Amino acid sequence: MMSLSETLFARAKKVMPGGVNSPVRAFQSVGGTPRFIRAAKGSKIYDADGIEYLDYIGSWGPMILGHGNREVEAAVMQAVGNGLSFGACTEQEVQLAELVCQHIPHIEMIRMVSSGTEAVMSALRLARGYTHRDKVIKFAGCYHGHSDSMLIKAGSGALTFGSPDSAGVTKGAVADTLSAKYNDLDSVEALFAHNKDKIACVIVEPVAANMGVAVPKEGFLSGLRELCDANGSLLIFDEVITGFRLCFGGASQFFSVTPDLVTYGKIIGGGMPVGAYGGKREIMEHVSPLGPVYQAGTLSGNPIAMAAGIATLRYLLNHPEVYDKINSLAQYMVDEIRKLTTYTVNHIGSLFSLFFTKEAVYDYDGALKSDTAKYAVYFNRMLQHNIYMPPAQFEAVFIGNAHTRDDVDYTIQTIGNILKEDMQ
Ligand code: KE4
Numbered sequence: 001m002m003s004l005s006e007t008l009f010a011r012a013k014k015v016m017p018g019g020v021n022s023p024v025r026a027f028q029s030v031g032g033t034p035r036f037i038r039a040a041k042g043s044k045i046y047d048a049d050g051i052e053y054l055d056y057i058g059s060w061g062p063m064i065l066g067h068g069n070r071e072v073e074a075a076v077m078q079a080v081g082n083g084l085s086f087g088a089c090t091e092q093e094v095q096l097a098e099l100v101c102q103h104i105p106h107i108e109m110i111r112m113v114s115s116g117t118e119a120v121m122s123a124l125r126l127a128r129g130y131t132h133r134d135k136v137i138k139f140a141g142c143y144h145g146h147s148d149s150m151l152i153k154a155g156s157g158a159l160t161f162g163s164p165d166s167a168g169v170t171k172g173a174v175a176d177t178l179s180a181k182y183n184d185l186d187s188v189e190a191l192f193a194h195n196k197d198k199i200a201c202v203i204v205e206p207v208a209a210n211m212g213v214a215v216p217k218e219g220f221l222s223g224l225r226e227l228c229d230a231n232g233s234l235l236i237f238d239e240v241i242t243g244f245r246l247c248f249g250g251a252s253q254f255f256s257v258t259p260d261l262v263t264y265g266k267i268i269g270g271g272m273p274v275g276a277y278g279g280k281r282e283i284m285e286h287v288s289p290l291g292p293v294y295q296a297g298t299l300s301g302n303p304i305a306m307a308a309g310i311a312t313l314r315y316l317l318n319h320p321e322v323y324d325k326i327n328s329l330a331q332y333m334v335d336e337i338r339k340l341t342t343y344t345v346n347h348i349g350s351l352f353s354l355f356f357t358k359e360a361v362y363d364y365d366g367a368l369k370s371d372t373a374k375y376a377v378y379f380n381r382m383l384q385h386n387i388y389m390p391p392a393q394f395e396a397v398f399i400g401n402a403h404t405r406d407d408v409d410y411t412i413q414t415i416g417n418i419l420k421e422d423m424q
Pocket of ligand 1: 156
């Protein structure tokens with residue numbers, strides 16, 4: 001008898017490529033049938049067959065408050081009653097923009113879009129338009145969404161499926177994208193030296209979380225800041241994952257390094273489709289209709305999405321203890337997992353990754369040493385115990401406000417039992 005997820009997956013594959021709307025959901029790198037999720041509450045998700053799983057993805061980051069936060073849901077339901085979309089200005093857009101600008105000093109202006117990809121694509125265009133330069137530097141293994149110029153040695157699903165340089169991306173589209181090594185300032189300095197006065201910006205995940213988690217080495221981010229200043233280039237922090245996650249001010253506050261532009265996604269929408277890019281007024285004033293850098297979007301600032309984002313950020317501002325809770329729960333979990341194995345566990349704040357390699361992972365090359373076949377066995381054993389970990393080695397685990405000590409203790413015990421098998 002097929003499960004409902006199997007039945008739905010069979011139908012899905014007939015009408016959607018790979019049966020999914022985003023590749024990592026297909027379970028291709030870990031095998032098995034993706035679970036079709038019907039509902040979620042707190043730290044749990046429930047599949048089409050009614051099976052409960054402990055959720056460590058949280059929609060890949062947005063659900064920092066857990067599923068079904070009452071204040072977020074109430075705000076969304078109230079907004080729905082007033083209409084779904086107007087394609088016109090709304091107060092909600094202003095409220096969310098003010099929330100960010102009033103609490104994050106280096107964000108003087110912000111533009112809402114509908115995804116992290118759109119935020120990054122727009123920020124890169126702005127950096128090029130503002131500096132009148134063409135080239136951009138990214139880092140191997142970092143993922144910044146699927147816009148053409150970023151699909152060079154990209155992380156996340158691109159890395160998982162071994163297509164870090166996607167088909168269909170023309171040589172022209174990536175001719176101006178330079179790839180450096182994460183945590184290696186010399187590799188960045190060399191690119192600046194060989195491309196004098198041609199580099200518009202450096203874009204970086206201030207904490208890499210799409211090769212699995214790789215934490216910036218001491219001085220790496222401040223070194224990027226210095227190199228950009230010395231070369232008249234902009235520093236862009238892609239905070240789609242770290243924004244409002246490490247602390248309200250994200251990685252820039254956490255590491256006290258100020259970027260020129262920041263991209264957001266995930267938490268800023270509280271589970272609804274919101275991306276954003278923002279930064280210094282002097283730069284942002286180059287964005288259309290004020291300036292010459294064009295960017296637009298039918299559903300940008302959608303009132304329902306804004307309501308979810310406003311409620312999420314307000315909750316985080318009114319309950320700063322959330323960060324202490326999720327960060328210390330993650331620290332406890334990581335400390336206990338490290339007692340169970342010599343595999344590498346990279347951790348920061350409420351993000352971590354268990355790599356199936358015993359070598360340190362500071363960059364793309366290090367992450368690639370992980371035994372992805374072992375990760376697949378681990379993932380499926382965890383799923384058999386109703387624990388839903390990321391279905392790919394090169395992703396992060398997200399701890400949220402709805403996770404409990406009991407959730408974590410059960411998870412640690414399960415990991416211990418699994419690693420005792422032939423997993424060391
Ligand atoms: P979206 O277009 O998926 O909203 O955001 C793209 C993006 C940009 N920058 C960073 C640092 C990101 O992590 C992402 C997207 N993250 C992945 C998870 N690793 C999204 C999950 C998926 O692709 O289904």
